[in-house]
């Protein structure tokens with residue numbers, strides 16, 4: 001009755017709850033996925049397994065022959081069998097060691113192959129994600145999944161899993177040998193097993209949860225570090241090094257606090273393992289001794305048995321202590337596969353790619369909110385047309401949604417209502433690659449790669465020739481200053497373009513956009529850092545050389561807007577007014593106000609100077 005009571009009282013708490021079961025299923029699923037990636041290497045794993053079996057068998061030699069020898073010594077017979085036994089024992093042990101070496105080698109090479117291929121897969125899959133994904137995910141988290149998590153996973157898989165397999169085989173062979181010696185004693189040992197099984201299972205669960213938290217806090221620290229390094233100049237100019245260090249330290253403190261608990265949990269689980277196996281050993285010796293005095297087993301058999309059991313329990317202990325780490329790897333692999341298998345939230349790619357594109361763009365009644373802030377409509381029923389051979393200008397206060405319109409044209413996001421037509425066909429029909437080839441956007445803060453100016457400009461067009469590059473640079477009014485750089489076109493543009501000035505960076509970016517000879521060119525405040533003269537030169541070449549292009553200018557300067565054939569004034573995500581310069585001036589509203597402000601600031605500037 002008492003045991004029934006105990007059963008009812010404790011067993012339900014031991015059974016996993018539904019939530020726990022769910023995460024277990026998730027763990028199982030990611031283990032299955034992992035095994036899926038290992039499938040192509042089945043042949044190699046079979047070879048590894050073969051060597052594992054042989055080497056484990058070889059390990060049986062020492063306990064087996066030690067027991068035999070004990071009996072021979074006690075019975076004082078068969079001296080020549082003695083030498084024979086030593087030879088066999090030595091040979092088997094050497095064979096076992098050689099097999100272990102071969103198995104380790106093949107296994108680790110295979111695993112590092114799998115590791116790099118999974119890393120490649122994560123990278124590839126991340127690059128295919130929708131832009132909304134990048135708005136939400138932090139760079140630090142993405143990078144830590146590619147580096148830390150794949151390392152955790154593959155380290156465990158390459159070191160621990162091969163050992164796991166190896167110890168597992170050993171456990172089976174050792175227990176088989178023990179059964180052959182004494183069934184009673186083996187069953188006695190087996191009954192003791194659950195004790196050294198259950199306790200680590202529970203501490204392991206706790207440890208796994210902790211390790212996920214540690215990974216997360218590491219990713220956060222990564223984020224802080226990367227953000228700081230990439231904005232080093234801002235940090236320095238605000239003399240905020242100490243503040244940033246403090247911020248990073250705080251992250252590290254959090255990680256450290258978690259690490260302490262993790263270390264304690266790990267130590268506790270190892271300790272419980274060794275305590276329970278110690279208890280088991282003492283009991284076996286006691287019971288085995290009684291069996292020998294009752295002459296159920298010979299002294300030699302008991303010696304063999306104890307030696308087997310020593311190996312057996314240490315193998316079980318190792319298996320148990322590796323288990324949490326395998327779980328850690330499974331936890332890491334879950335995070336990796338979440339990215340590998342994430343389907344980008346983008347509509348399917350179209351297939352339309354006509355030979356000739358006129359470049360007529362029609363935004364129709366677009367309403368749009370960013371995925372990150374779905375409740376705020378950034379654009380409200382916006383309609384406008386961009387005509388081929390015309391320069392259209394988009395003006396309006398900052399935050400009114402100008403850049404957002406460009407992002408929609410680039411198909412980074414989808415409008416919730418309305419649509420965009422390109423040459424009268426929905427933008428969604430077009431092939432993605434084709435679209436980005438035909439539409440060139442120079443953004444507000446163009447990003448240059450840490451490569452030479454040459455490579456940066458040629459980034460705009462695959463296999464571009466030097467002639468095409470020079471032509472594009474001339475159009476962007478950049479050829480002259482590039483030639484005057486220390487190494488000309490081979491000058492390093494520096495990390496994020498730090499080695500060239502803002503205006504130079506913009507001109508390189510314009511050249512990069514022009515080299516692909518786009519049908520539609522968007523300059524999103526792309527000349528903001530240029531002096532008036534350079535800006536004027538850029539615009540006049542646009543007028544001359546891109547006669548059939550559709551050009552969209554987003555600018556804050558009157559000098560740019562005056563170049564436009566058609567002007568759209570955007571305010572709070574709505575088209576407030578549109579028309580040409582004279583028409584809008586005549587309306588005497590938003591645009592007229594904008595022009596007035598510009599004129600007063602210009603005249604103030606001239607007065608100042």
Ligand code: ADP
Nearest residue numbers: 135370372373378397398399400401402403404
């Ligand atoms: P503009 O280019 O006219 O200065 P934007 O189109 O960049 O304005 O931004 C319009 C509004 O959308 C702003 O209020 C801005 O805060 C918001 N916004 C811009 N980018 C994002 C984004 N990636 N996620 C969420 N909101 C954004």
Ligand code: MG
Nearest residue numbers: 402403404444
């Ligand atoms: Mg903008």
